[in-house]
Amino acid sequence: MKRPGLLAALAAVAGVGAALDYGAPDPESQAPLAVGGKRRLVSSELLQDAISGEKLFARAKELYEIAKLGEEEYNRPTRVIGSEGHLGTLLYIHSALADLGDYYNLSSQSFPAVVGNVFESRLVIADRLAESAEPMSLTPPTEYREPVSGDVVLVENDGCDLTDYPAHVRGNIALVRRGTCSFGKKSGNAGKSGAVAAVIYNHESGTVHGTLGQPSPDHVATFGLSREEADGVIARLRRGESVDATAFVDAEVKTVETHNLVAQTAAGDPENCVMLGGHSDSVADGPGINDDGSGSLSLVEVAAQLARFDVRNCVRFAWWAAEEEGLLGSDFYVASLSPEENRRIRVFMDFDMLASPNFAYQVYNATNDAHPVGSQELRDLYVRWYEARGLPYTFIPFDGRSDYDGFIRHGIPAGGIATGAEGVKTEEEAALFGGRAGEWYDPCYHQLCDDLSNVNVTAWEINTKLVAHAVAHFAVSFEGFPERSDAVVADDGAGTYGQRVRYHGSRLFV
Known part of the structure; x- marks a missing residue:
């Protein structure tokens, strides 16, 4: 039987509304920065200033309580698709955005997913x-x-x-x-x-x-x-x-039915959208507070703070379901776009794991010769931000391990930042970023211990400020950014992006 719609489905989760107090929006943090009765145009500096590690960690505490809703069925806190923990996650995100009034147009996209x-x-x-x-x-x-x-x-x-x-x-x-x-x-x-x-x-x-x-x-x-x-x-x-x-x-x-959530600013040029996403689900083995609670909550916080400002270009936030099952939500979304809707997305930014305990500041090594044109310009925007603050960074393969994959395959420029998963930190990286060489960037990757103790709040705050910077940059102007083309990158096995075929999501499939 199909669920009667997102809100009805979420409301049907026993005890979610009663068990969780999401709290009212902070009046001070939500008040518009007004000039003459109108919102001020967003600026990178002001949007970054609104981001704090304290607010992010407060959201993480709420998310961990939501993950506990999965304990009865899975004997552990989890937000895997189909669980009450995941439905509670969707309710939390939807409620946070709905509390912002009519600033965003909210929509959900239902699809069947194999788990x-x-x-x-x-x-x-x-x-x-x-x-x-x-x-x-x-x-x-x-x-x-x-x-x-x-x-x-x-x-x-x-x-x-x-x-x-x-x-x-x-x-x-x-x-x-x-x-x-x-x-x-x-x-x-x-x-x-x-x-x-x-x-x-x-x-x-x-x-x-x-x-x-x-x-x-x-x-x-x-x-x-x-x-x-x-x-x-x-x-x-x-x-x-x-x-x-x-x-x-x-x-x-x-097979379960699950949902993508999308929020697009009511203001801004709808023909020129900056889009960003993270995934709302975890693996069955744990609560997923870093993977990808960190990325999805960064988006919630940036979306909440952006609502204080005006924008010239539309900003579209997305929370994908079933990423852990093989990028199913993002693949479904991009494949559903008409050619006209596809071209309205000028760039897509992926944020999957922004608070790894043994972190490195990682930038996807997207290049225009191997990916849709504009991907390299996005990569360089991240690099300039780190360099301007004297922060180290490292490039990582753009190999299909997260939700940018479907966008690249459909010709949409993309990129993102991360802090590392099960990869091993090198001696050179330990000298740059601190932490422990020879250990995973996230020692609790895809495990029960991916809980509140598994986030580095300093790295999380810094990376969320970079997310805010990128949003503000494109929300104001795409000047100097390449126009969209109709080219779609072929999976011919050649070049950097050709290596993508080894992965589709966090697991190898070849």
């Missing part, structure tokens, strides 16, 4: 627990949610063709090399060949954090495995030895 949850899993190879084994996102369970056993069968080539799978894989466990085609393709081919499970081993160091993508009835329970653990097994198989294994996955894959 997966792994409750328990293990892979035992030759009587040893495979420590690097990780079930793929959106994997189905093993048959009857019971352990399945068989011989490990090495699949030749990359397992992208059914002919790669030997006949004796039937009833056994396929061991497939990562590469060339999607993990979903490999899992489906293993299923078609009669395998009871599949293990995809890495051709690089480390395990595979992957997703099977769009569910298929041919998929079988599928794990990623590190090259280090796979090498010994492969060596034994190539010597003609038999290696047995047992796989177990208790999981579910289901």
